[in-house]
Amino acid sequence: MPLELPALPYDRTALEPHLSGDTLDHHHGHHQRALIDRVNALTAGTELDGAPLEVVVRKAQGALFDHAAQAWNNAFYWHSLRPAAAGGSGPKGALAEAVARDFGDVATLRQRFDAIALRHFGAGWVWLVQRADGRLGLVATANAATPITGDDTPLLAASMWEHAAYPDYRDNRARYLEAFWHLVSWDSVAARLR
Template identity: 70%
Template sequence: MPFELPDLPYAHTALEPHLSGDTVEQHRQHQRAHIDRLNMLLDGDALADGTLEAVVRKAQGEAFEHAAQAWNTAFYWHSLKPAAGGGGGAPTGRLAESVAKHFGDVETLRARFDVLAMRMFGAGWVWLVQRPDGRLALAATANASTPITGDDVPLLAACLWEHAWYLDYRDNRARYLEAFWHLVNWEAVAARLK
């Protein structure tokens, strides 16, 4: 059964003014292209009958690249929440306690996340992850690489591919990251904690 482009968890314009509807639509076109290419690559392959996550974990080469980009992007959309609907702000509860334990406070987490994102050469992703021992950590992955191929549990992702921000912020990755923090879905991040 072919993979399909999943629906957004909100309207494509709901992230405005931080991410425009045009940016979201352009990003979705890239996501659709990855899914379409993956379906073509897996036509007749037993992997096509599994979940997208299973394909990411088992595929190699071009099939891995397209599957991982599709998975990472879907995860990214669910890491965001419209600011008008409660996105942004700070974590609460057990997540806030974990952030305080491992980073000191959310401002330090954000600053370290941003430094990692600004130092990332080229395209990729920055992640807040939970290590197998429960610690929170940050990770940067190039291109389509993703924490789900290892032992870390991804909690939050920021896309560092230019199509995630170029229409809105041109070459200013720092302004995109500032906008990103206004949209973080801390409830979704907390729900992913093990």
């Protein structure tokens, strides 16, 4: 059975005013849909036909990897966010303790994350990850690269692809990141801790 584009975990306008419904339509409805369609075309009739997307990412190479990993990264990104109206005061419990241990506080985590994102050249992702030893770290990946192919567990992702920010913020990545932090779902991040 071919892969299907996963539905957004909220309404297309739920991230406004930080990310517009038009941006979600374009990013999710156009780009992510095209990635899923391409994965289906490339896996048709192969051993990966109908395999879960994460399995395809872990086994694929070349163009199939690029499309599958990017589709996975996008799905992860949507689940890293929550409507701003839902509120949220930051990390709690074990996540708050890990942030304090490894960054000092949320402000420092955010400052370091943003610095990596603003230095990142071209398309890609910035991730908060949990290392194999349990410590938290920050990673930037280019293009479709993803932490799930290594030992890190992704906890939070910010898309640095043009279609994630350009419709609402043009070339102002700093404003996009400011909006991103208003939407982070700390509950989702905490649920991913090992």
